[in-house]
Amino acid sequence: MECSRPFDPRDFRQALGMFATGVTIVTARMDDGxxxxxxxxxxxxxxxxxxxxxxxxxxxxxxLAAFRGAGQWNVHILSREQEALSNRxxxxxxxxxxxxxxxAAVTSAPLLSGCSARFQCRTQFEYEGGDHVIFVGEVLDYDRSERxxxxxxxxxxALATRAAGPVATEPQSQPASALFSEDLLGYLLGRAHYQFLTAVRPMLDRHGLAEADFFVLALLSVREPLGADGIAAHTAYTGIDLGPVALQALCARGLLQERDQAFSLSERGRDAILHVLAAAKAAEADIAARLDPVEAAALRNLLKRLIAVSDPGLPKLWTA
Ligand SMILES: Cc1cc2nc3c(=O)[nH]c(=O)nc-3n(C[C@H](O)[C@H](O)[C@H](O)COP(=O)(O)O)c2cc1C
Structure with missing residues (x-):
């Protein structure tokens, strides 16, 4: 077959790569099992x-010979937890x-666990497709999960996320400042943060906790005891001064206790932060229910990426 122009194989591959797909593992069994x-x-x-x-x-x-000979195969639509399996x-x-x-499978092919969906198939047609062989299969059974x-x-x-709506090609209105637009990342992050916080704020107020108090108590609920330097290092991203004076004030209010210059939660502090975290968890569930599960996963993933790429080198809270 003649192409209208010579194709650069790398460029051709990259053009094909613009088409987003899922990832599958297809399995079969040879005659000897x-x-x-x-x-x-x-x-x-x-x-x-x-x-x-x-x-x-x-x-x-x-x-290839095994798939041709087997006549049956299982397609596993991989879940986001199965990236390592895909590489394997x-x-x-x-x-x-x-x-x-x-x-246990209805076909002779191995059936893997932990997938988003699975299709168990019998070869119906086989076509020559250039340097590939195309298998068309009849689906004998299938199942799916919420993964x-x-x-x-x-x-x-990659992970999927629903589009927020069509991208505007023309500005809808002339903004006072060209710097501030609907897509300004700072605006999106700030607004999302404060809208989320609205649901948690009543619980903070009920326990008399300011934002700064919350940062310290939440940190110590994950990692304690910590010295003043450790607390300051872990909370440096907030830009709030959480030095020894602030910590002593929290001790005086009975929310923290200090021993050998290390701080931990008092019983009252633990009770307060557990209530606030429960409120945050409820707010999260409420928002997650309004997003698609796929979107909620993609959102967490994007926020983690943003935190990683903008991290000035703070101590790791979850992995250290
Ligand atoms: C995301 C991804 C998608 C792939 N898709 C295909 C595919 O559709 N067909 C194919 O022949 N190889 C595909 N490959 C490459 C095969 O998985 C790879 O060549 C594999 O080693 C073949 O196994 P085998 O040589 O043991 O049979 C893909 C690889 C990756 C990472």
Whole structure:
């Protein structure tokens, strides 16, 4: 076949990579019972009635003969927790199934756990597709879970998020300052933060906690005892001075106790922070219920990325 112009293979791959997909592992079993499996993002739906799906396998894949011979295969739509598994099944020659627990299947193919969805199939058609072979399968059985699916786009793993609405091509109104727009990250973060806080503030007030008090108590609920320097280092991102004077004030109010220059929560402090954290958890559940589970996962992921890329080098609270 003639192309209208010579294609640069790398550039062609990158253009194809603009099409976002999920990530699957497709498995089958050889005649002698040996399991095979590959990571594949070429999966797609074909027909609802009869239920048909397809995927394509490179001609040079070691498992090609096994898939051709087996006549049955299982497609696993991977969840976001299965990125490492995707990498494992994308490497040729590894003992891909080592340590994996398999479930009972209607096909002869291995059935993996922890996926977003699974389709158990019997080969219906096989087509030659250039340097790939296209398998079209009839779906004999399927199941799905609420696990967030893993995506693949522009050569990397990704998570889905719903679009907030069409991107405006023309400004809707002329802002007083061109610097302040609806998309200003500071505005979005600040507004989201304060709207979230509205639901938690009554509980802070009930326990007489200012924002600064909350930072100290929440920190010590995760990690205690801590000295004044440790507390200041962990809370430096707030920009609030949480030095020895502020800590002594919290001791005087019976929220903290000090021993050998290290601070920990008093019983009253623990009670107060548990109430506030419970209110924060309830506010989170309320918001999460209004987002898609996929979006909620993507939001957490993006916020973690933002925190990581803007981190000036503060001590790690969760991993140290
Ligand atoms: C995200 C991702 C998607 C992939 N999709 C496909 C695919 O659709 N078809 C394919 O043949 N290989 C695909 N691969 C590469 C195979 O997983 C890889 O070549 C694997 O080693 C083949 O296994 P085998 O040689 O043991 O049979 C993909 C790899 C990754 C990381």
């Amino acid at each position: 040996t399991p095979v499996g590959v990571t594949a993002n070429s999966f797609n739906s074909v027909s609802l009635e009869p239920p048909l799906v397809l995927w394509s396998l490179a001609r040079n894949a070691r498992s 099944f994308a490497r040729a020659g590894e003992d891909k199934f080592s340590g994996l627990e398999l479930e 967030t699916p893993l995506l693949y786009v522009t050569g990397g793993y």
